[in-house]
Amino acid sequence: MIESMIQFILAGLTSGAIYALVGLGFSIIYNASHVINFAQGEFIVIGGMSTVALLAAGVPLPLAIVLATLVTMLVGLALARFAIQPAKDADVVALIIITIGASIFLRGVVQLVFGKDIHSLPAFSGETPLNLMGATLMPQSLWVMGISSALIVVIAWFFNATLAGKAMLATAYNALAARLMGVDTKWVLLSAFALSALLGAVGGIVVTPITFVSYESGIMLGLKGFSAAVLGGLGNGVGAVAGGLILGIVEAMSAGYLSSAYKDAIAFIIILVVLVVRPNGLFGKKGIDRV
Amino acid sequence: MSLLKVTNLTKSFGGVSAIRDLSFTIEAGTIHSIIGPNGAGKTTLFNLITGVYTPSSGSVRFNDREVGGVEPHKLAELGMNRTFQNLQIFHNMSAVENVMVGAHLHLRKGLLHSMLRLPSLARSERETREQCWELMDFVGLAQYRHTEASAMSYGALKRLEIARALAAKPKLLLLDEPAAGLNDTETREVDEVIKRIAAQGITVVLVEHDMKMVMGISDHILVLDYGAKLAEGTPAEIRSNPDVIAAYLGTVG
Amino acid sequence: MTSMLPSALRLPPALHRHRGLIILAALIAVLPLALRNDYHYDVVINAGLNAIVVVGLNLLIGYAGQISLGHAAFFGLGAYVSAILTTTYGWPALGAMATGIVVVGIVAYVIARPILRLKGHYLAMATLGIGVIISIVLNTEAQVTGGPDGMSAAPFTVLGYTFASEQSWYWLVGGALLLTVWLSTNLIDSPIGRALRALHGAEIGARVVGIDTTRYKVLIFVISAMFASFAGSLFAHHTPTVTPSILGFIKSVEFVVMAVFGGMASVMGSVVGAFIMTLLPNVLAAFEDFEPIILGGIMMGTMIFMPKGLVPTIAKKLRRKEAP
Ligand SMILES: Nc1ncnc2c1ncn2[C@@H]1O[C@H](COP(=O)(O)OP(=O)(O)O)[C@@H](O)[C@H]1O
Numbered sequence: 001m002i003e004s005m006i007q008f009i010l011a012g013l014t015s016g017a018i019y020a021l022v023g024l025g026f027s028i029i030y031n032a033s034h035v036i037n038f039a040q041g042e043f044i045v046i047g048g049m050s051t052v053a054l055l056a057a058g059v060p061l062p063l064a065i066v067l068a069t070l071v072t073m074l075v076g077l078a079l080a081r082f083a084i085q086p087a088k089d090a091d092v093v094a095l096i097i098i099t100i101g102a103s104i105f106l107r108g109v110v111q112l113v114f115g116k117d118i119h120s121l122p123a124f125s126g127e128t129p130l131n132l133m134g135a136t137l138m139p140q141s142l143w144v145m146g147i148s149s150a151l152i153v154v155i156a157w158f159f160n161a162t163l164a165g166k167a168m169l170a171t172a173y174n175a176l177a178a179r180l181m182g183v184d185t186k187w188v189l190l191s192a193f194a195l196s197a198l199l200g201a202v203g204g205i206v207v208t209p210i211t212f213v214s215y216e217s218g219i220m221l222g223l224k225g226f227s228a229a230v231l232g233g234l235g236n237g238v239g240a241v242a243g244g245l246i247l248g249i250v251e252a253m254s255a256g257y258l259s260s261a262y263k264d265a266i267a268f269i270i271i272l273v274v275l276v277v278r279p280n281g282l283f284g285k286k287g288i289d290r291v
Numbered sequence: 292m293s294l295l296k297v298t299n300l301t302k303s304f305g306g307v308s309a310i311r312d313l314s315f316t317i318e319a320g321t322i323h324s325i326i327g328p329n330g331a332g333k334t335t336l337f338n339l340i341t342g343v344y345t346p347s348s349g350s351v352r353f354n355d356r357e358v359g360g361v362e363p364h365k366l367a368e369l370g371m372n373r374t375f376q377n378l379q380i381f382h383n384m385s386a387v388e389n390v391m392v393g394a395h396l397h398l399r400k401g402l403l404h405s406m407l408r409l410p411s412l413a414r415s416e417r418e419t420r421e422q423c424w425e426l427m428d429f430v431g432l433a434q435y436r437h438t439e440a441s442a443m444s445y446g447a448l449k450r451l452e453i454a455r456a457l458a459a460k461p462k463l464l465l466l467d468e469p470a471a472g473l474n475d476t477e478t479r480e481v482d483e484v485i486k487r488i489a490a491q492g493i494t495v496v497l498v499e500h501d502m503k504m505v506m507g508i509s510d511h512i513l514v515l516d517y518g519a520k521l522a523e524g525t526p527a528e529i530r531s532n533p534d535v536i537a538a539y540l541g542t543v544g
Numbered sequence: 545m546t547s548m549l550p551s552a553l554r555l556p557p558a559l560h561r562h563r564g565l566i567i568l569a570a571l572i573a574v575l576p577l578a579l580r581n582d583y584h585y586d587v588v589i590n591a592g593l594n595a596i597v598v599v600g601l602n603l604l605i606g607y608a609g610q611i612s613l614g615h616a617a618f619f620g621l622g623a624y625v626s627a628i629l630t631t632t633y634g635w636p637a638l639g640a641m642a643t644g645i646v647v648v649g650i651v652a653y654v655i656a657r658p659i660l661r662l663k664g665h666y667l668a669m670a671t672l673g674i675g676v677i678i679s680i681v682l683n684t685e686a687q688v689t690g691g692p693d694g695m696s697a698a699p700f701t702v703l704g705y706t707f708a709s710e711q712s713w714y715w716l717v718g719g720a721l722l723l724t725v726w727l728s729t730n731l732i733d734s735p736i737g738r739a740l741r742a743l744h745g746a747e748i749g750a751r752v753v754g755i756d757t758t759r760y761k762v763l764i765f766v767i768s769a770m771f772a773s774f775a776g777s778l779f780a781h782h783t784p785t786v787t788p789s790i791l792g793f794i795k796s797v798e799f800v801v802m803a804v805f806g807g808m809a810s811v812m813g814s815v816v817g818a819f820i821m822t823l824l825p826n827v828l829a830a831f832e833d834f835e836p837i838i839l840g841g842i843m844m845g846t847m848i849f850m851p852k853g854l855v856p857t858i859a860k861k862l863r864r865k866e867a868p
């Protein structure tokens with residue numbers, strides 16, 4: 001009883017950690033530009049796929065990881081520069097279409113370059129399960145949780161303690177004021193995309209040994225990340241991380257106790273209920289229309 | 292019985308009170324002006340009266356009915372309407388359609404009726420358009436009958452909002468700085484329009500910085516400062532009120 | 545809707561309002577001359593069905609300014625209600641279709657009341673979630689819906705006449721599309737339509753002059769869902785099998801793309817958008833591997849270079865040329 005519960009929580013934390021990374025990526029970009037980047041899930045795929053390809057080409061794993069992350073960040077920069085910046089003043093619907101278009105475009109590129117097969121990576125430190133109070137845990141899950149936590153801590157430090165991070169936060173709060181104070185908001189947008197791409201790529205790389213990767217896996221992961229960000233309150237980093245973990249655990253519990261077919265549906269039902277009760281997410285502030 | 296009765300009204304945003312413990316009444320058939328420096332809380336007061344904001348505490352009674360926090364469209368049904376300092380124009384429509392939206396309350400809105408465009412609807416649409424054109428003439432926008440709202444000047448849009456509010460046939464009309472940004476000729480035209488509106492028996496509440504206009508047109512003036520009442524009375528009383536003179540030193544002409 | 549044309553050239557109001565409808569009717573009448581085989585007919589029929597959904601969706605997105613990333617669910621729900629009622633329960637096709645429209649209307653109403661209070665991305669999330677939930681339910685309840693394999697509807701029979709040939713379907717769908725366009729055009733140019741456009745243009749302004757904006761958002765959400773259900777029912781009878789793929793997130797996105805590409809707040813734009821985006825994959829079939837790249841590229845390009853969409857952008861260009 002208790003063992004299966006722990007088992008589900010561990011599974012939930014593993015996928016939740018990835019949702020948290022993707023959700024954090026959504027929030028960072030949202031803060032910098034008020035854009036919801038539906039191509040966020042593709043960063044995961046590009047990160048995972050590039051690592052697989054590099055590894056197959058004989059590049060050692062650590063180097064492959066670094067190179068794949070850089071490739072993904074370049075893609076993120078290109079997306080910001082060529083698709084988002086030219087449309088900065090478009091309305092919400094137009095921006096949604098642009099980023100969905102970008103995700104379809106990137107999916108097409110991935111399919112062309114890497115093919116339609118499902119790929120995997122070897123686990124970083126073997127496949128011998130660990131035992132945790134009667135529940136089993138794959139070592140790779142520890143990698144996922146460890147690396148995600150480390151990244152989240154680094155991101156938190158970046159935004160709270162570095163000048164660059166504070167400039168990005170200032171832009172989120174009031175773009176005009178930030179610009180007047182000398183912050184280069186163009187630079188902020190590019191950095192936000194690069195940073196989100198980095199989060200996605202690393203998440204994709206660590207999770208590929210568990211979930212595998214194909215050109216299509218970005219769709220659901222992107223939606224889950226978006227859900228995590230909305231659940232927590234758009235633009236709220238802590239909220240996105242909490243939202244991701246909640247989502248992961250809810251899913252794992254529903255799959256375990258209720259029905260695995262309905263796990264995604266239950267996750268979305270919970271999000272809807274939260275939004276109905278709190279229209280700006282769990283941690284979002286209530287807005288008031290000024291006239 | 293007064294038309295509008297505000298009692299101990301307070302609105303705070305976070306810790307800051309934009310309206311503080313404010314009480315006053317407005318009698319039917321008068322022109323009532325509210326003046327005060329920028330940030331005094333005049334627009335906030337309008338937002339509270341018209342249901343855009345919910346009061347933090349206190350009461351607003353309209354026609355002897357408590358209306359604090361009641362939704363704006365219900366207040367419009369009860370006979371309240373307004374214009375905005377920072378325009379709320381429907382830029383995706385023509386000028387006359389903007390005014391026709393104001394007439395919405397008085398039109399038949401059946402779904403099938405509309406989708407099938409029954410002859411009765413076509414007729415009522417034609418009549419409404421005619422009436423709204425006349426309202427545009429009334430506020431001095433005759434030459435904009437066939438213009439898109441997005442192609443009109445700021446001054447014209449200010450008057451378009453007045454026409455739109457009139458189309459709803461209000462009992463109480465609140466005008467938030469109708470002459471701001473207008474030149475002298477336009478300001479005089481708006482002054483005339485307000486007098487003619489009042490002559491029709493519509494009670495007008497006016498927020499305006501143009502003191503000449505306010506002093507000339509008002510039956511009653513309320514002076515706000517930091518969200519609270521500084522003074523109240525007829526134009527003559529306000530002009531000679533020492534507190535007002537101190538606050539407005541040199542600006543009352 | 546005032547025209548920029550000099551008054552001498554202005555059509556009588558009723559004709560002016562429906563000039564798009566008249567052009568569309570003429571196109572539908574002559575298009576068969578260019579259709580060579582059943583495959584051509586099939587593509588055009590599907591384009592017409594998509595256009596019905598998109599015209600309805602554009603009432604919501606383009607006119608009222610509210611997004612839905614879940615409309616395929618209503619299309620699919622209509623399709624499944626028709627398929628299930630006409631086969632499992634042997635209902636007549638029109639009865640099943642009407643039931644589908646009513647059921648979808650009720651579902652949309654129940655959903656709309658709470659979620660249409662949400663704004664922007666939160667509304668996008670909520671509608672997306674609804675779509676995903678409905679799609680999972682239909683996928684999973686295999687005893688009723690056939691699950692991932694799908695199911696077929698009975699042939700479409702009305703008053704003893706069965707629509708069997710592609711030609712007969714062409715005229716049926718053509719008529720249905722014209723009806724949809726006519727109803728929508730009338731609605732937009734009515735007090736209700738003005739209320740919708742007003743709440744898009746300036747929501748607080750609309751509320752203060754007396755428009756119950758929540759009520760109108762709910763109303764148009766329900767109506768656009770019912771149009772989708774109507775098209776879904778027709779689709780169910782026309783397609784060999786109804787499968788859950790027709791109501792997933794991707795399909796919902798396709799509908800939105802058609803509306804936005806053709807032109808927001810433009811009924812004819814919706815029709816044009818639906819036709820081009822339905823035909824495109826068939827045209828691109830030769831470059832199968834490049835299809836998503838081209839599709840994604842078009843989506844980004846349109847929004848960057850003509851954010852108002854195809855038809856309004858072209859119409860504006862033409863009008864500018866006409867003006868002296
Ligand atoms: N929605 C709001 N949120 C926070 N503060 C507000 C809001 N609306 C008004 N205020 C504040 O209330 C005060 C009064 O503003 P306002 O009513 O616009 O003044 P006035 O119209 O007299 O110039 C100002 O300090 C303004 O910043």
Ligand SMILES: [Mg+2]
Nearest residue numbers: 333334335376
């Ligand atoms: Mg003001």
